[in-house]
Amino acid sequence: MLVRGMVALVTAAMTAVVPAAASPAKGGDLQKGLDGVASIGALAEVRNGAQVWRGSSGVAELGTSRKVPVDGRFRAGSITKTFVATVVLQLVAEGRIRLDDSVEHWLPGVVPNGEHITVRELLNHTSGLYDFKNTLPMPPSEDFYALRFRTWTPTEQIERALANPPVFKKPGSQYNYSNTNYLLVGEIIKKVTGRTYADEIERRIIRPLGLHGTTLPGTSTRIPGPHPHGYVPKDGGQLDWTEMSPTLFGASGDIISTTHDLNRFFAALLGGDLLPARLLHEMKQAGTEDGTYGLGLSWHNTVCDIPVYGNDGDALAYQAYSFSTADTRRQATIAVTPHLPTNPDDTVNAFLDKAFCS
Template sequence: MLVQGVVALVTAAMTAVVPASPSRGGDLQKSVDGVAAIGAMAEVRSGAQVWRGSSGVAELGTSRKVPVDGRFRAGSITKTFVSTVVLQLVAEGRIRLDDSVERWLPGVVPNGENITVRQLLNHTSGLYDYKNTLPMPPSEDFYALRYRTWTASEQIERALANPPVFDKPGSQYDYSNTNYLLIGEIIKKVTGRTYSDEIERRIIRPLGLHGTTMPRTSTRIPGPHPHGYVPKDGGQLDWTEMNPTLFGAGGDIISTTHDLNRFFSALLGGQLLPARLLQAMKTPGIEDGTYGLGLSWHDTACHIRVYGNDGDALAYQAYSFSTADTRRQATVAVTPHLPTNPDATVNTFLDKAFCS
């Protein structure tokens, strides 16, 4: 690990921040108020200036405000943490991106000798997504599985019972959560510790991400948090508590807007990875793609490219992006009023954060 850089980052993070100007803060508040969700919270950074705000309610049927420092399930942003761990192992010479899956998990994946660690990380393996084998709302089977503990091996087995979505690994992009379940298993094989242990040891503790936790089988969200919901019988069912092994290494992390901004500042600022591996992380898996090794990017309305990731954890959705120089960052988390998709209104908020 690049300990010296991490220590420097934590020291810098302890310095005072400057509130955003009243006019900018007002514009950002209006924009977050426009996010289509039950509740939303955000942190926007521009140099030393920081704005934090929230909108909506923390729980349906109440007037409680969404806590600006609230915790939430960050979904697939977990993948960026997992990928960072793998790339640190690459930097340490303990694994190679072009190692085959068969090298580390012999006999687990058909055609595993022709699928690489890199292809798992950038979703070009072609492996079927295990989530497509699971019931989802409004299926009654979905609600019955709320507290079930899943193992990575059984989810991988469910996925591999289906043929790959394309024949030649590396030739196409197809997002599959199965890839990161396998990456989690490879991390355990390489280090002797779970991906959760490694994320805590290598990222959460060194960066002082005090609001970020790896929940394992814990069904609750610790600390202040808004309630999240899934649709049921034409209404909204409180789904705040659930067994996060459903997501596993592909999406189980719990965090805050502040912590995610700090993490992406450290990552994109070069404190967690050597430059060559950070560049590999930002390299698309296919030509003209927008997803690299656990990292995605898009261009804002004002043509500023921002890097980060977004995540969907059923009752929570999160979006965290930063300019390449980390001078501007924005993280927003929402509790969506499903089936309404908040993406378009969140993108409007991100444009306001990065372009004004």
């Protein structure tokens, strides 16, 4: 996740779409929960068996009363990592790569101590490699705003990160979230397949699942289709940051999607449609004792002690959360356009508890 933090603006103009399959009381409770999420705008899709509820709250653009489209697209940030990890595990299933292969084996000379860091340790964030995110300026630094449309290459991002020493010496011994791990994984996918991680996600996941609202933007600065605007703080106000260079995120977080598509993806993944059972099991194994992050997949318990699996992601002006029960019967995806620097995590967690426990 490239940025942590977000949101606090008075919510205005609310809307919800409740198909006939969902009970009005359930829809009303979910709408109330969504209205309580601290954000400029928010949209969600909640599934309970055959019942589907979709809703939105707030405004799509500051200074207007335009409602957030319930089918809107958004930058999903580090949820990209679950797509990337799924591609790697499919390559493992095909016998083209092993989780215990060293980074040095696939990217010789790129990573100091790469012979002692495995693909598995990149995926579960136990490599110890310095996070590229931490080399960047952040608001309110003027240097941050100057980078808005800069095109980054994975090579320069990785070199920038690896100019710093690792945060711990022994790979596999600790958990430390680092976007550098997935920048490297993206390069390994290209080395193994001859195609970019984006091409592999497109042909292996997006097209087969019919994720029509999901794209890997490459260097395109725009979000295609209907979408809420996203903002970052500047001079005591909010600067529209909807358009920006997604190369800043790359394989660590550049995907654009919808609530419907993310629910569909996690249903297919956790339902066993994308990976054999043994590798889905591997995906759910934490990298450290008592950890909650496996191979591109995270999990937590709700207030009603129902464990849910999925991921969340920050993409500067957007924040997304997508989780599912292990049997995929219940799912909830929510995206917010936050009012930085207030963090919406607590109010989003309250909404997710309502979605999974009501």
